[in-house]
Amino acid sequence: MTIRLFIDGAAGTTGLEIRERLQGREEFDLIVLGDAERKDETARRDAIHAADIAILCLPDEAAKEAVKLAEGSDTRIIDASSAHRVADGWTYGFPELIGHDAIANARFVSNPGCYPTGFLALVAPLVRAGRLPENWAYTVNAVSGFSGGGNALIDRFDTEPDIAFRAYGLSLGHKHLAEMQRYAGLKHAPVFSPAVIPAHRGMIVDVPLSLDVIGGEGSQTLRDELTATYANSRVVKVNSEPASELLLRKSAEPWDGMELFVFGSPDDSQARLVAHLDNLGKGASGAAIQNLNIMCGLPETTGLRL
Structure with missing residues (x-):
């Protein structure tokens, strides 16, 4: 029996990449709305109610409205927006940290943010195991491809080709902070x-660390803990090989994995925890497909680009 699937917001960046990963997947019967229907509330409601699972690739407020449209149905929902990541009644869709069974049995699953995916993959297991303190004020330095900003930012980079680096979130109130703090078990954002x-x-x-100041374990112990955490994962890998540089390439192909690194100073007084991923892969569309597979009882990496 095929699974009826509706992608609300299928014309956006995340939605398009999800559809690409579903090509040739005979397990799913995709409900598609025409251009005139995509913004019609009645058509969207009918599509959501007709689906077994709906994936929301929408701005936050539109995602909340879509959940209201689902009322009265048994449709299960994967929300790729940030609207429900710390909301009651929603399961956080990071199976390597939350547990596959929790996602398999959930009706409402919220996809993690792209930046929190990297941060939590590094920090959450170490705090949980007592290798790093929960009451430290951690810092996170991160760079992303411009597709993470949606169509508006993509258009800006297309029309302003002289931009070499764009720092943002300068008001220190980024919407990803709540999920970073909660799912890492931290006392401070x-x-x-x-x-x-x-x-x-x-x-x-x-994530830079002054190990001699915060009292954390040495870099090899941190690496060993992460290696044990992800030992059975086909998606997240811990790199044990030394690296002199990490590169992001303009020609990069879609990728749904994530690679973690622990770099330590010669005297082990400092360390850097580093995650490398695709903001559109494990950071968005790949994660949605992984959660979809788990919710449907399918092998979790089916359709993923690994």
Whole structure:
């Protein structure tokens, strides 16, 4: 029996990449609305109610409205927006941290943000295991491809080709902070410094640590803990090989994995925890497909670009 699937917001960047990953997937019967129907509330409501699962690729307020449209149905929902990531009744869609069973049995699943995916993959297991303190004010330095900003930012980089680096979130109130703090189990929100570079996709998330100040474990112990955490994952890998540089390439192809690194100073007084991922892959569309597979009882990596 095929699974009826509706993507609300299928014409956006995340929605288009989800559809690409679903090509040739005979397990799903995709409900598609025409251009005139995509913004029609009645047509969207009918599509949501007809679906077994709906994936929301919408701005936050529109995602909340879509959930209201689902009232009275049994439709399960994956929300790719940030509207429900810390909301009651929603399961956070990070199976490597939250647990596959929790997602498999959930009706409402909220996809993690792209930056929090990298930060949480690094920090949450270490805090949970007592390798890093929960009461430290962590900092996060991160760069992303401009596709993470949606169509408006994509258009800006197309029309202003001289942009080499765009720092933002300078008011220190980024919407990703709540999920970073909650799912890492921290007493303080991290200080977050995001930026965008002139590449379509790709992301580096960097968490610097003064180990001699915060009392954390040595870099090898941190690496070993992360290695054990993701030992059975086909999506998240911990790199044990030394690296002199990490690169984001303008020509990068879609990728749904994530690679983690732990770099330590010679005296082990400092470390950098670094995540490399695709902001449109494990940071968005790939994560939605992974959660969809789990919710449908399918192998979680089916259709993923690994």
